[in-house]
Amino acid sequence: MKRSWPGWTTALVVLLAVACSTGAIITAAYSWYPNLFLVGTTILLLLLIKFARTRSVLLLVAGAALCQVPGLTHAPITSTDAYRYVWDGRVQLSGSSPYSHVPLDDALAKLRDPILFPGLSPTDRSGVVGPPRADAPLDDDPRTRINRPQVPTIYPPVAQAYFTVVALFTPWSAGTFGLQLAAAAIAVALTWLLAVELRRRGRDPRWAALWGWSPIVALEAGSAAHVDVLAALLIILALTRRRAWLTGLLLGAAGAVKLLPLLLLPAIPRLRPKFVAVSTFLASYVPHLAVAGTLVAGFLPGYLHQEGFSDGSSRFAILALVLPPEARQLVAGVIAVGLALLALSRHGREPVAVTCCWLYGAALLVATPTYPWYGLPLIALAVLAGRIEWIAVPLAAYWAYASFGHDVRQGLIQLAALLVVVITITLRYRPDAVSRLISGPTARTLIRAP
Structure with missing residues (x-):
């Protein structure tokens, strides 16, 4: 029987995946954040992967590249973070520090352009001078x-190095395109890494498409250029290296992109990689400390307070359903310690990737950060670990993001994701306990997926 490579079924699946990514960009660009669309298309993608009759890594990577193209045709959608990335890289190339200067500082007026500052030219005065002020307004400004x-800036040193390298090769007139292209390339590279690693472990490489063909990844990498995609790559690289010191180095670097990867330290066996990770993270700040001094923390303390992490006033959405603000932070801390101890107890009893997956996912469910792109590393971890039920967490985060300001609704949405995870884990380890409640091909797909 003749059958042309890669087969009509597989080609159709790739085209549908690209259509899902395109739909995510269009939906986000011309309406509100595509919460229901992302949920629906991700579930569709889960089913489509089963029909992709190929184990070709090349095809998986090509499909991932095609899925990133729609995002590159549009300016960042889900946030304006990429403009800050561009600015931070430009400031460092000029010899200044984004930790010791704010974007409106007139001392950096020569770095302004019409894309980043549509309302301020290099010769205009903003009225902002001097080092960052503790009481500075947190509002956006229509001039930029x-x-x-x-x-x-809030971003740690490895993220800053990434911004600087991209800025070095990106003309000012390109705006955020250089970062969008870099993020898309990282997403495609991570697809290749996941597919190769799954094959090496004797598992089906098709499941790498759950990352590479995901409309979420298309929206947050090629479109929004979120630096979380770099953190995801470094985490997966860390978990696929055989040398303990290299695992620690990469995990520390991931923590110096976004702080959340440091939460994975309890899941890493042995003390040496933990020590290397912490040392790498701290060492990354040394060059900036020499330039910015005590300002090296940037806006991080203010960000934690503004987002409600310091007092529990507006975060911890699931806990907020049952606890007053003054108790949420304490309970979240107790849960965090419990999760760390549980991760330590799992050494040698399950793959490290599995521990990292549930530890990262549980951290997101406890803290429920406002911004859903924080869940990008969790998608990659879910693929590597073969625990795809955890993708419910970033999906719920998008739905909650579109419900911002409705605290109870946000909490219930996050609680629904928690229930999906708990039920699926129960189905995996204790199928008889819930066999009367949930059955059928969808449940079996979740349980047996990778």
């Missing part, structure tokens, strides 16, 4: 597309 332009 950079968010919170009167406070310094």
